Amino acid sequence: MVSIKDVASQAGVSVATVSRVLNSKGYVSEDTRKKVEQAIAELNYKPNEVARSLFKKQSKTIGLIVPDITNPYFPELARAVEDTAAKLGYTVILCNSDGKTEKEQHYLDVLMQKYVDGIIVSSNTISERQIKSLQIPFVSIDREISKDIPTIVVENKKGAKLATQYLQNKGCMRIAHISGPLNVVNANERCEGYKEVVRNEQWFNESYIGNGHFEMDSAIEATLELLQLHPEIDGIFAANDTMAIGAIKAVHKIGKRTPDDIAIVGFDGISLSKATTPELTTIEQPIYEMGEKAASMLIEFIEEKPVEKTFYRLDVGLVERESS
Amino acid sequence: MVSIKDVASQAGVSVATVSRVLNSKGYVSEDTRKKVEQAIAELNYKPNEVARSLFKKQSKTIGLIVPDITNPYFPELARAVEDTAAKLGYTVILCNSDGKTEKEQHYLDVLMQKYVDGIIVSSNTISERQIKSLQIPFVSIDREISKDIPTIVVENKKGAKLATQYLQNKGCMRIAHISGPLNVVNANERCEGYKEVVRNEQWFNESYIGNGHFEMDSAIEATLELLQLHPEIDGIFAANDTMAIGAIKAVHKIGKRTPDDIAIVGFDGISLSKATTPELTTIEQPIYEMGEKAASMLIEFIEEKPVEKTFYRLDVGLVERESS
DNA sequence: TTGAAAGCGCTACCAT
DNA sequence: ATGGTAGCGCTTTCAA
Numbered sequence: 001m002v003s004i005k006d007v008a009s010q011a012g013v014s015v016a017t018v019s020r021v022l023n024s025k026g027y028v029s030e031d032t033r034k035k036v037e038q039a040i041a042e043l044n045y046k047p048n049e050v051a052r053s054l055f056k057k058q059s060k061t062i063g064l065i066v067p068d069i070t071n072p073y074f075p076e077l078a079r080a081v082e083d084t085a086a087k088l089g090y091t092v093i094l095c096n097s098d099g100k101t102e103k104e105q106h107y108l109d110v111l112m113q114k115y116v117d118g119i120i121v122s123s124n125t126i127s128e129r130q131i132k133s134l135q136i137p138f139v140s141i142d143r144e145i146s147k148d149i150p151t152i153v154v155e156n157k158k159g160a161k162l163a164t165q166y167l168q169n170k171g172c173m174r175i176a177h178i179s180g181p182l183n184v185v186n187a188n189e190r191c192e193g194y195k196e197v198v199r200n201e202q203w204f205n206e207s208y209i210g211n212g213h214f215e216m217d218s219a220i221e222a223t224l225e226l227l228q229l230h231p232e233i234d235g236i237f238a239a240n241d242t243m244a245i246g247a248i249k250a251v252h253k254i255g256k257r258t259p260d261d262i263a264i265v266g267f268d269g270i271s272l273s274k275a276t277t278p279e280l281t282t283i284e285q286p287i288y289e290m291g292e293k294a295a296s297m298l299i300e301f302i303e304e305k306p307v308e309k310t311f312y313r314l315d316v317g318l319v320e321r322e323s324s
Numbered sequence: 325m326v327s328i329k330d331v332a333s334q335a336g337v338s339v340a341t342v343s344r345v346l347n348s349k350g351y352v353s354e355d356t357r358k359k360v361e362q363a364i365a366e367l368n369y370k371p372n373e374v375a376r377s378l379f380k381k382q383s384k385t386i387g388l389i390v391p392d393i394t395n396p397y398f399p400e401l402a403r404a405v406e407d408t409a410a411k412l413g414y415t416v417i418l419c420n421s422d423g424k425t426e427k428e429q430h431y432l433d434v435l436m437q438k439y440v441d442g443i444i445v446s447s448n449t450i451s452e453r454q455i456k457s458l459q460i461p462f463v464s465i466d467r468e469i470s471k472d473i474p475t476i477v478v479e480n481k482k483g484a485k486l487a488t489q490y491l492q493n494k495g496c497m498r499i500a501h502i503s504g505p506l507n508v509v510n511a512n513e514r515c516e517g518y519k520e521v522v523r524n525e526q527w528f529n530e531s532y533i534g535n536g537h538f539e540m541d542s543a544i545e546a547t548l549e550l551l552q553l554h555p556e557i558d559g560i561f562a563a564n565d566t567m568a569i570g571a572i573k574a575v576h577k578i579g580k581r582t583p584d585d586i587a588i589v590g591f592d593g594i595s596l597s598k599a600t601t602p603e604l605t606t607i608e609q610p611i612y613e614m615g616e617k618a619a620s621m622l623i624e625f626i627e628e629k630p631v632e633k634t635f636y637r638l639d640v641g642l643v644e645r646e647s648s
Numbered sequence: 649t650t651g652a653a654a655g656c657g658c659t660a661c662c663a664t
Numbered sequence: 665a666t667g668g669t670a671g672c673g674c675t676t677t678c679a680a
Contacts, residue, residue, distance in 0.1 A: 003657055014667045019659055026660090027665050049437040050383065051657035053374045054672050061417075061438070069399045069406070070595070079394045082420055091434060093385075094418040096406055110415060113373040114385070216599065245599050252601055271394070275540065275569050277576055277601050327673055338651045343675055350676090351649050375673035378656050 002043045011039035022047060053115055061091045062298060063111035063119040067099040071214075072242065072270040073287065074122070077141065080291025081120060088299050090117070101125045108134065118298040124184045137301035141294045144185050150301070150310040152294045156186045159283035159316040160193025163237045163265040166281075166318055170263055172235030174203060176226050178247060180214045180239040187214070190239045190267060208233075212243045219246030220253075227254060234262055235324075241266035241273045241282055248276065248323060263324035278322035286314050326367045335363035346371060377439055385415045386622060387435035387443040391423040395538075396566065396594040397611065398446070401465070404615025405444060412623050414441070425449045432458065442622040448508045461625035465618045468509050474625070474634040476618045480510045483607035483640035484517025487561045487589040490605075490642055494587055496559030498527060500550050502571060504538045504563040511538070514563045514591060532557070536567045543570030544577075551578060558586055559648075565590035565597045565606055572600065572647060587648035602646030610638050 004022075008015045013032055020026045021036045028036075039045070053059040064081050066074045078094065085092050093116065095107040104126055111119055118137035128146040131138050140151045167175050177194040180187025191209065198204045207229060210222030219238060223246065227233060236251075238244035244266030251262050258264055258278055266273060269284030293312055300307045328346075332339045337356055344350045345360045352360075363369070377383040388405050390398045402418065409416050417440065419431040428450055435443055442461035452470040455462050464475045491499050501518040504511030515533065522528045531553060534546030543562060547570065551557060560575075562568035568590030575586050582588055582602055590597060593608030617636060624631045 001657095004659095005657080015658080016660085016667055016669090017665085020666090023659080029665060032665080046433060046437050048378075048439070048657050050374060050377045050439045051672090052659080054372075054378050054657080054674090055659050057672075059374065064418075068403065069393070070403045072396075072399075072596075075393045075396075075399045078418065079392065079420060082393070082418055086419075091417050091419075091438065093415050094388075094402065094406055095410075095415075096403060109370060113370050114383075114415065115372070115374045242599075248601060272396075272596060272599060275566075275596060275600060277572060325673095329673080339674080340651055340653095340676080341649090344650090347675080353649060356649080372673050375656090376675080378658090378673080379675050381656075 001048065002045045003048065004045075006043055007036065007039045007045050010043060011035045057115065058117045058302070059115045060089055061093060061114065061116045062295070062302075063093045063095060063107070063116045065095040065097050065104060065107050065111075065119065065121040065123065067122060068096050069094065070096075072272045073142075073240070073268055076271070076287045077122075077291040080288040081295045084292045084295035085299070088296070090295075090299060097123065099123065099125065105130070112136070117302045120294050120298055137298055139294045139298045139301075141290060142186065147311065150297060150307075152290050152297075152312045152314065153186070154285045154290070154314045154316050156189035156316075157193040157196070159267060159285075160190040160237065160239075161197050162193075162316070162318050163267065163283050164194050164197040166320075167235040167237060167263055167265060167324065168197070170235070170324055172263055174208070174230060174233045175235040175237060176208045176210065176230065176233045178210045178212045178219050178222050178226070178236060178238040178243050180212060180243070182211070184214075187239055194237055212239070212246070214240050214243060216242050216246040216249070219243035220250045223247045223250035224254070227251070227256075236262060236264045238264065238266050241268045241270045241280060244280055244282065244323070245272070245276055248278070248280075259322065259324045265318075265324055269319060273319075273321075276323075281321045281324040282319055283316050284319045285316055290314060325372065326369045327372065328369075330367055331360065331363045331369050334367060335359045381439065382441045382626070383439045384413055385417060385438065385440045386619070386626075387417045387419060387431070387438075387440045389419040389421050389428060389431050389435075389443065389445040389447065391446060392420050393418065394420075396596045397466075397564070397592055400595065400611045401446075401615040404612040405619045408616045408619035409623070412620070414619075414623060421447065423447065423449065429454070436460070441626045444618050444622055461622055463618045463622045463625075465614060466510065471635065474621060474631075476614050476621075476636045476638065477510070478609045478614070478638045478640050480513035480640075481517040481520070483591060483609075484514040484561065484563075485521050486517075486640070486642050487591065487607050488518050488521040490644075491559040491561060491587055491589060491648065492521070494559070494648055496587055498532070498554060498557045499559040499561060500532045500534065500554065500557045502534045502536045502543050502546050502550070502560060502562040502567050504536060504567070506535070508538075511563055518561055536563070536570070538564050538567060540566050540570040540573075543567035544574045547571045547574035548578070551575070551580075560586060560588045562588065562590050565592040565594045565604060568604055568606065568647070569596070569600055572602070572604075583646065583648045589642075589648055593643060597643075597645075600647075605645045605648040606643055607640050608643045609640055614638060 212218040266282040273280035536542040590606040597604035
């Protein structure tokens with residue numbers, strides 16, 4: 001690799017001068033700048049970012065910790081983060097935590113050692129203390145950890161109400177809910193939204209809520225149980241799209257039809273939801289926008305630019321398709 | 325951040341000694357090692373990887389360039405790469421190229437500046453010359469660039485033949501193909517495999533091949549055209565799962581049924597293929613294994629360990645589900 | 649067995 | 665306007 005020294009001698013100047021033209025900082029005469037630029041071009045010189053990082057104590061790199069990039073919600077998020085970071089001159093290190101505290105802590109350590117300039121995390125187990133002790137810019141996405149931590153989330157409760165009311169308006173008389181793990185804030189909020197709508201219905205009781213883990217198999221199982229217990233169910237609101245797809249499968253399995261016998265609504269608006277038959281009616285999150293916002297906010301922190309707001313609760317909307 | 329100096333003075337030794345215990349290299353008496361380790365623990369010292377990188381000229385980081393992480397094929401691949409890299413002490417920088425040469429070149433430059441130790445790329449546009457000029461370990465995945473470049477691909481042709489023959493065995497009399505972009509090697513191989521099976525059928529001619537771009541909308545369009553031109557088609561082999569899903573939708577749209585009227589087989593085995601109704605019969609690639617292999621091979625190169633083989637063509641298999 | 653010091657490539661301060 | 669040089673945190677000779 002050609003270094004700044006090579007450029008300096010090639011151009012017949014000192015490394016200090018080369019550094020100046022590199023960073024457009026300090027006085028450089030037009031003439032010498034030309035010479036240096038030519039030398040750079042001739043040698044195809046690219047400054048060594050590692051050396052820069054060591055000196056500047058920042059690396060133009062951010063870390064992104066997600067539970068599992070294989071979960072269809074996260075690729076779009078990751079893409080948005082990467083796009084935005086790249087646009088602003090940053091690079092992103094991807095980490096999969098599987099939602100496990102040890103893995104998260106491990107990655108946090110590794111990222112700190114690599115001098116990343118900031119971190120975006122989607123986690124329910126990480127604590128405010130843990131984050132604060134890092135002492136670097138941080139954004140929590142899709143999960144609310146503390147009002148004190150910059151956060152991007154969506155209107156979970158509102159979305160859940162929207163979904164449930166929509167099902168009511170469609171004429172559903174018995175609406176069940178398949179929840180996510182209730183210790184996860186967003187799953188809990190979605191469940192609350194559902195309950196708020198049906199709580200006062202005379203038919204309602206807690207047995208209309210089945211528990212899933214945000215993935216398909218658990219939802220199939222939950223749906224099957226629900227339908228056995230309450231054959232009169234004619235509408236299901238699932239706490240995410242993957243589970244809604246599981247619900248569709250379960251309904252199909254016992255020979256009923258979607259939406260004719262049972263209408264189904266999901267949550268998230270992952271691209272998968274357009275690929276199923278019937279296409280899924282869902283509460284759409286602005287996933288790309290969330291990633292974009294998280295990255296740009298993080299980088300504003302990093303570059304110490306003024307940040308107007310540090311807590312975003314983005315809006316969601318109903319996308320009506322064929323499953324309802 | 326606490327540095328090696330802090331540890332040294334805390335332990336009452338020189339930085340050289342601390343470095344020795346850090347790397348278990350050179351002589352250190354049991355006694356002083358204990359002292360140093362204690363100091364490290366007390367101060368919760370973590371060596372600065374950037375400084376290490378600068379000296380060692382390697383960063384324990386690898387780059388992963390994919391066209392688009394949002395394409396359902398790549399998350400699983402990325403996960404495998406990340407898992408394997410993490411296990412071996414490496415970190416991965418994710419880059420989305422959209423298959424564009426400029427973006428690829430840009431990321432290649434950036435990754436070089438960051439001193440990544442190696443790069444894994446999925447690309448059709450990148451050239452052997454480009455790669456060779458990088459002078460760092462490199463693995464091409466899912467795309468064959470040159471016999472000279474370490475590569476992980478699958479038996480595309482064999483898989484395509486498998487799919488087409490299977491459709492024949494299922495009793496299909498007129499089997500169409502929806503190809504990917506034919507300038508992409510794997511799309512071309514899959515098309516060749518299909519042709520090899522049907523070429524000698526009396527009904528066959530090139531108009532049974534529709535062109536898609538490996539994504540859903542193009543496949544819907546292609547299928548609609550194909551079906552209009554040849555209403556007698558009773559089997560479709562799509563060059564990837566996303567397009568197969570598009571085909572299912574198109575078939576559904578014109579009121580025919582899958583698999584009763586038209587059987588459909590895809591290619592890839594992405595997790596999406598299990599989520600559709602009907603579930604997709606497909607030629608399954610060992611995606612995770614490919615990512616795993618790519619990462620471990622790359623790291624073997626990086627660490628200059630002996631590598632037995634540098635070109636893997638992994639096997640594929642038919643997974644029979646409901647769409648056929 | 650340990651320490652002093654050079655040097656990885658770069659930036660920024662201080663001279664000139 | 666330009667150059668010399670210290671120093672970012674670490675590893676690795678070389679000497680002691």
